[in-house]
Amino acid sequence: MFDPNNSAPKYHQLREYLKEQIIRGDLLPGEKLTSENTLASQFNLSRHTVRQALGELENEGYIYREKGRGTFCSRPKINAQSIAVLTTYISDYIFPSIIRGIEEILSAAGYNLILANTNNDKAKEALCLENYLSQKIDALIIEPTKSALENSNINYYHLLEVKGIPYLMINAFYPDLDSAYLIMDDTQGTYLATHHLLQLGHRRIAGLFKTDDLQGVKRQAGFFSALKDYGIPENSALVGQYTTEQIRSYPYQFIRSMLQKEPRPTAVVCYNDQIALDVLEAIRNEGLKVPDDISIVGYDDSPLATATEIKLTTIRHPKAKMGRQAAYNIVDMLTGHIEKPRFVYPSELIIRSSCRNI
Amino acid sequence: MFDPNNSAPKYHQLREYLKEQIIRGDLLPGEKLTSENTLASQFNLSRHTVRQALGELENEGYIYREKGRGTFCSRPKINAQSIAVLTTYISDYIFPSIIRGIEEILSAAGYNLILANTNNDKAKEALCLENYLSQKIDALIIEPTKSALENSNINYYHLLEVKGIPYLMINAFYPDLDSAYLIMDDTQGTYLATHHLLQLGHRRIAGLFKTDDLQGVKRQAGFFSALKDYGIPENSALVGQYTTEQIRSYPYQFIRSMLQKEPRPTAVVCYNDQIALDVLEAIRNEGLKVPDDISIVGYDDSPLATATEIKLTTIRHPKAKMGRQAAYNIVDMLTGHIEKPRFVYPSELIIRSSCRNI
């Protein structure tokens, strides 16, 4: 308004001038602005130009106009940003804790949390991402679905980058995508678990792993790595592999049939606590006892680990802590404080009563 | 555009005329609109008037303009509606299931789910409601916080009504608010539970209830109602009452001190499963056994009810089913199919192994 060699359009200058006054608090909510005609003569503008500036301010929510009365300053519109959270599941296992952690931080920071789950179905994941891309989503925390398989939704992630929408992966990431992530050291986790069993004297150790997500692949790698360090060759007969679709029956069946053949394993390393409970049931139904006959270790330290009589030895998952850090990170990415955070939580063994010395 | 006795401003008429073309699909995304000058001469308008119409269409996202090239039809903006869900907690107990039920339906129906919890704190509830009121929230599913106390946030609910934002209460409602709700029959629930104990021969029955939410008040009423039907007078020494803030220590302490005095109760009716577990621990720590020495009944049939060795006799809460119905209802309210749904789920007793005949 005062700078003649400012190349910006006059109505832009006036708009910014007024906007500043509002933001600084010179104009309080409800207060009347100078009338259009007065502004025009004050700044040597046509009324039309003034109206253009006011129109945009109205559109952005800074002011409102009332015919016959005047133009007024709006109440500050808290236009909270929305951060979407897309996980495989939401109501079971460790997911409620992760989501609570995220909610805690986002809520305190004034962001909306938009929640959905994929049920570990890539089609549902695609649908959700497509929705988010066509809406006003400011950032995304996502647990990739079937992260070990080909990333058929990679285009959506590229679109997120193009649109400048920051996203953060938790629990896993796609190797062919240069993304920010927050994961735990899955390989180290099963290494510790397996190592623990080896130290207890176990030599014939079975493993049961999920193959369609990166966590499963890494956990299996940690299992083999520990065996190798003890000079024990890989024995494929002792390793069960399953996918999401087989989760209901395979782990149970695998263990039951394994227990019916001699020599039996003396211990089982499980992909997670949920599978460990299936294994526990299979062992029971064979008339055997944990840990007397067979030791088992779970993974994730979920509520399931301590829900039964046999308290599971397991690996700690950061859960709510990871949720909180994910929320902090995505906010920092959104505000430009960090570029692409990448963090790997070290693994920690929790010894309970599902393993014994032999 | 064609109606001379239409009193609406010309630019409104032109705007609606063009908007219709876009919605009908006469103008496909990316297609070029008639130029400003052509439109002006075509409809006998000034170019300024045409610009005003186009400006609003641009603002609403229907078109975009490129200097020197022309005005083009935008890709259809799928602006999904957002439904906020505000519960007391989100990660524990029956809440993950309720939220999963809501998510399942809203997600399938193409709505965003915006999630937050109040931690059973009325100040946090006020904060969330204020946020939702100043944002673009289309509807709200809410579990009221401390529903038995004075509704200090009633103004926010009135504002929701004024703004035409439908809301649905779950689990409880404020008596002084004429709202839609979805609750279970809490009074009948504890009536059934208490009646069950009476039929098993118990006569000295203790009760432990929360007093700051409507559910607690109703559950206590059902407890007394059943006792009355058996001609047993109210004995305040046998009834413990606590609020959210006392939840950590009171129930445990109350039961322990009660067990140290003769005559001991032979059964305890608990506000919910979580409290039942506290009671269970208190009984154990007194060197007594459930159900041999004392019977207990929980409420809600949460995962906790079957997590320990003692499987709790409890009352079924609809959980995910209630979540789904809440979602269906709020969508129907939003689309105007129903006005104010009100539904009370009948209660159902689940008999497990925490009660015995005496």
Next chain:
DNA sequence: TCCGATTTGTTCGTATGTATG
């Protein structure tokens, strides 16, 4: 209740700038 001053809303006209093809 009506009047007149003020204020925003609608509509016209005109001119010039600037990017596109």
Next chain:
DNA sequence: GCATACATACGAACAAATCGG
């Protein structure tokens, strides 16, 4: 360079709502 299209900017007039006297 030229025609076309949108962007910026000026001016003028009347309509409609509000408000104080």
